[in-house]
Amino acid sequence: MKLMTDLMINVIDDLLYLDASNHLGITKGVFGSMFRNAGLILNKEKQIYHADMNLLKKEKLITLKERLYSRGYNLQCENDLLIEAEQAQRNIVDDISRIDTGKEIKQNPTLTKLNLPFFTRKLKDFQENVVKHNIAVKHCANFSCPGSGKTTMIYATFSHWKYVEKSVNKLLVICPINAFEAWETEYKGCFGYFPKVVRLNGANRHYGYKHHSKFELFTINHSTLCNDIDKVIRLLKNDNFMVVIDESHYVKSFSGEAAWANAVLKISEYAKVRLIASGTPAPNNEKDFWSQYTFLFSGEHILGNRKRFQEELNNDARKREMMSVVNALSHRVTKDDLGLPPxxxxxxIVDMEQVQKKIYDMVAGELCEEVLLMSHSEAQIYLEWRKAKMIRLRQISSNPALLKNNVTEYIGKEFKNNGVSLTNYIENYYDYExxxxxxxxxxxxxxxxxxxxxxxxxxxxxxxxxxxxxxxxxxxxxxxxxxxxxxxxxxxxxxxxxxxxxxxxxxxxxxxxxxxxxxxxxxxxxxxxxxxxxxxxxxxxxxxxxxxxxxxxxxxxxxxxxxxxxxxxxxxxxxxxxxxxxxxxxxxxxxxxxxxxxxxxxxxxxxxxxxDEDDDFESVLQHIQKSRGVVV
CATH class of the missing domain: 3.40.50.300 (P-loop containing nucleotide triphosphate hydrolases)
Structure with a gap:
């Protein structure tokens, strides 16, 4: 029997290290290359391998462990790091397969056929293609444009997993409160009857948790999910749920302190099927995808943790790879695909009323007179002034009565019309016109x-x-x-x-x-x-x-x-x-x-x-100059 030498990995906070001072052989030659490939750097002075846990790809530890084992070393860890690494490696194999399938189905949706028992609404061709992709990749994203019928496509997907695969029997939708009613009524439009539904919000939500077996459709908003995270996890453990995050950009925050994002990440492993939906999934930049896709993957094994994902985005080649992953698991219907009637x-076009025009002209003139002076002010003061002036012009054009709560701004800037002062016109605008x-x-x-x-x-x-x-x-x-x-x-x-x-x-x-x-x-x-x-x-x-x-x-x-x-x-x-x-x-x-x-x-x-707020303001100035001959 081959005698093995134990090597112990220690973890302190976010630092992983392995003391090689008693095993100098693993600091040289092929061993050094093995550790570097796993992401561990050798401190030659102290003979210690170390790595930042936030940047480490855990699955590579398993490759290192296997290669060391073949050379007589048994790599161990004082916590569950290696167990997590083994799970990450298994998940990576599954997810890479789903990513490859997603790319293939998007190119040729005819590879699959739909069988949607009890689903009565007729899908449009573009909706069918999305549903085929959803089913093929299982945990998926629908980034179709507003008005494309995302709810219908999700219910069609649910029909497959419930009645064909029989892997889920209930649906939890995380969405804004104002979307609850749409999810309930669209269910009837898709299946021909109203679901047994419970809204997990307000004081009555506790009834839903207690009597969950009575219901098929559960809706919850993001704040309640945060407050009830333990109850929701127990709920998901009790049954086979498909979990949908509707308007998933609500959980886009890249911050480690983001409550809504962290809440959905905590429940992800308990969902049998996961789906996200948003017409605008990345309203700021590519970092917005991290929490949404980490929910889909139910772990950090593909995108890495936040720190590693940020590093990947800073590298153009790796960024393209990451966006390729995002694209493979998502499907998007554009506005042009909808075929809507024109x-x-x-x-x-109307003309302003007499008093309305006088007020508008005065504020427009002030804007032009003050802009040079204000532009030399502190940046924040200038931006606030600029925003306020543009709001005032919009208010006056819409309805000067809107100025009533800000009438003090116009004291000392009086004009009179038929003996009536400006402030009187503003305070009693409806009495005049x-x-x-x-x-x-x-x-x-x-x-x-x-x-x-x-x-x-x-x-x-x-x-x-x-x-x-x-x-x-x-x-x-x-x-x-x-x-x-x-x-x-x-x-x-x-x-x-x-x-x-x-x-x-x-x-x-x-x-x-x-x-x-x-x-x-x-x-x-x-x-x-x-x-x-x-x-x-x-x-x-x-x-x-x-x-x-x-x-x-x-x-x-x-x-x-x-x-x-x-x-x-x-x-x-x-x-x-x-x-x-x-x-x-x-x-x-x-x-x-x-x-x-x-x-x-x-x-x-x-x-x-x-x-483009700067351009908006410049356009307003130019318009005033052109239409009123005011020199700016």
Missing amino acids: YKINKV LSSKVTKAIEIANRLLKEGKRVLIWSEFVKNIIDLDKYFTNAGVKSFKVYGDIPKEATDEVGDQLTREGQIASFKETKASVLIANPQTMAEAISLHRECHAAIYLDRSFNCAHWMQSKDRIHRVGLPKDILTEYYIIENEGTIDEVIDKRLNLKEAKMNQILNSEVPVATGEFNGKDF
Whole structure:
């Protein structure tokens, strides 16, 4: 029997080391090469091999162990590192096979045929290809564009794993609260009946955990998942779950302290099938993929930990390899693939009212007078000033009554018109006139309402939403509203109908009604295309994501071919509205270019903020100069 020499790996914090001072033979020749290939560096002075655990590829330790064993050395470790390395090696073999399969199926989806028992909705060709890919790679990503029917594709995938493979019997969906209703109603559209569903949120969620055997569909939001992580793990252990992260960019954070990302990583190993879905999976950069794909892989064996993944992205060749992995396990339907019926954009140009124009001209003039002075200020002060001025111009063009809460800004900047001061006009604006855009929005809405149509009205400003809701309610029109202060969930004080979900559901059920909302609160997971085919834009911001996502609410897959979707964009002539329109057109072209790539990686465009803000401001200045002859 061959006598083996034990070699002990020690781990302290993030440092791995092996003392070779009593085994000098392993510091020379082929042994040195073996250790280097495993990622261990020799400190020649101390004769110690060491490595940073954050950069170490654990699976390579198994190769080192095998090679050392053949030469009479038994590599050991004081913790479970080698056990983890063996598991990582097994997982790598499985995942590499899935990656290769993913690449093959994307190139030739006809290699597989679909068998979806009890799934009654007819899939479109592009949806079939996605479902085939989902099934072939098992743990997968659907990065299809908004409005492509991602929920339908996921339910088709669930049908396969539940009824054909019989490897799952329940579905857990992690998503924003406002998506709960869509997952429930789309289930009926896909299977012909409502599921036995429980929402794991609020005080009633404990009933769902206790009586989990009664339910098939479970929905939970990210915050509750963090709070109930142990309960959710027990739930997943009790049954065979397919786990879906809808709007998976919500867990994109690369920080080790990111609660939502860490929560989904903790539950990943307990899911029999894992799937992520997002139209904008990487709103900032490639690092956004790490937590989403580490969830899919249920471990760090492919992408490495955060530190190693960052190192890989800094190397162009390795970065391409990483993105190849991302691409192999994901499928994307682009807007061009949808074959949607055309839509019509109606530009409605109006002139500002008399007082409105005086206020606008004054603020525009101030902007030009102050810009040179402010540009020499501290950077943060300048940026805040610039942002405030652009908001004021947008507010005035939309509705000067919006300035009421900021009236103190205009004390000492008085102009008088028929003996009335500027501050008086602002504080009592509705006593003197109604903004031209509000008047036109009401006019268009009333015409559409008389035709029995539902009308969606968009405004970036909450006061507009509240004031329009009051107008239509007083006029006897059923009016509903959604903005930040409308609660997501029912409470003792707020019934179901007054929540965001309740307002949207009531709008869908009520013909000749209006829904007034801002894009910030209705950007995702809401479909109105079956009930509403007309949207009025009282105002818009420079945020192109809000513009594109708002359009997608009523122009999506499932829209009948004979339906014309119409958008009414109301603009004041000679104002910031014209600049916003041109800038949004440029940004939309850029964003469509990103969205039409197989793996869309943006640079902040979809992250709830404006991009190219410097160019936006410069465009406003140039517009003022050209239209009013002001020297900038």
